[in-house]
Amino acid sequence: MxxxxxxxxxxxxxxxxxxxxxxxxxxxxxxxxxxxxxxxxxxxxxxxxxxxxxxxxxxxxxxxxxxxxxxxxxxxxxxxxxxxxxxxxxxxxxxxxxxxxxxxxxxxxxxxxxxxxxxxxxxxxxLTEQVEFPYLLLLVSGGHCQLLTVRGPGDFTRLGTTIDDAVGECFDKTAKLLGLGFPGGPAVERLARDGDAQRFSLPRPMWRKAGCDFSFSGLKTAVRQTVEKLDPDDERARADLCASFQRTVGDVLADRCANALAMAPSPTLVVAGGVAANLYLRGRLEEVAARNGARLVAPPVKxxxxxxxxxxxxxxxxxxLGLTDALDFKPRPRWPLDASAPVRV
The missing domain is CATH 3.30.420.40 (ATPase, nucleotide binding domain)
Structure with a gap:
């Protein structure tokens, strides 16, 4: 085939x-x-x-x-x-x-x-790993941030989603504020490797709250306010801010995934989407999966x-499964995986 x-x-x-x-x-x-x-x-x-x-x-x-x-x-x-x-x-x-x-x-x-x-x-x-249905999925990309149970093609149950911005958007905005160029995610990760992740205290929206929803607008605002106070020529401060930002995102993702694993226990936690290429975040998710008796699986970075x-x-x-489409299919600007889940406005 x-x-x-x-x-x-x-x-x-x-x-x-x-x-x-x-x-x-x-x-x-x-x-x-x-x-x-x-x-x-x-x-x-x-x-x-x-x-x-x-x-x-x-x-x-x-x-x-x-x-x-x-x-x-x-x-x-x-x-x-x-x-x-x-x-x-x-x-x-x-x-x-x-x-x-x-x-x-x-x-x-x-x-x-x-x-x-x-x-x-x-x-x-x-495609690349021996992963059987069902599994828990953290989908993190430029415009999406969701936790879902995956039972098969077209069979998804959403456990949580962002109530405002996606984590990928937050990475891109942080990179733009720091003049790191586009795309932002890889640039922030590179600079964070040489930074002190404890230097800046940033807000962790939804952290330690019930449920699996995310929020990143407050974090994005805090990064902007911090950047405005920095000396633009202070490369050390820029690296420290990237590291602190990345650690904060890791805290939030780990916390939300722990809640999801408690709500819908699964032996497998999958992370996918563009942000899944971030190796620091993969490490944080491996830790939370292990603590909850699951294994983390991710596609190859490419x-x-x-x-x-x-x-x-x-x-x-x-x-x-025989799920083909007619040639009159109309492209969709929006297409939720779980059509029964509440729509975020």
């Missing part, structure tokens, strides 16, 4: 081909995984510009599909299905990927699969950020 996956929800244009047995077991083989990063286009703006992102996707998508097929030494007729991110995300980019996938599926009479971008992150760990392999793998998981 081979599926081509297209990911265009934000600022990465990505195409991959994944192969796996037809059964339900975890584990697949990435035959091709090509990514065009738009960081150069967006860096001077300090963040992603939706119109520029959509145009870049449109310019690159056809060539990347050809590159993926060449890398995998396959033709379109060798594929079993075409999958693409159907949302959530920047709607212009999502439309580019969906229309490209629909065109390929129609031309070669292949099944089309519209993949929830968050489900792509949620299931990625099963599969934490947006990529086509996660979309292709989610496509395989859904194709195994």
């Amino acid at each position: 081979r599926v081509l996956g297209i990911e265009t929800s934000c600022d990465e244009t990505a195409v991959a081909i994944v192969e796996a047995p037809a059964g339900s077991a975890p584990g697949g083989l990435i035959l091709a995984n090509v990514v065009y990063s738009q960081q150069t286009e967006h860096r001077r703006f300090g963040g992603v510009v939706p119109e520029i992102a959509a145009r870049a996707h449109l310019e690159r998508i056809d060539g990347l599909v050809e590159d993926a097929l060449t890398e995998a030494r396959l033709g379109l007729d060798d594929l079993d299905a075409i999958a693409a991110t159907g949302g959530p995300g920047l709607i212009g980019g999502v439309m580019v990927g969906v229309m490209a996938a629909k065109g390929l599926a129609f031309a070669r009479e292949k099944p089309f699969l519209a993949i929830n971008h968050l489900e792509g992150h949620a299931l990625t760990v099963r 599969l934490c950020t947006d990529n086509g392999a996660m979309i292709a793998w989610a496509g395989i998981e859904r194709l195994r």
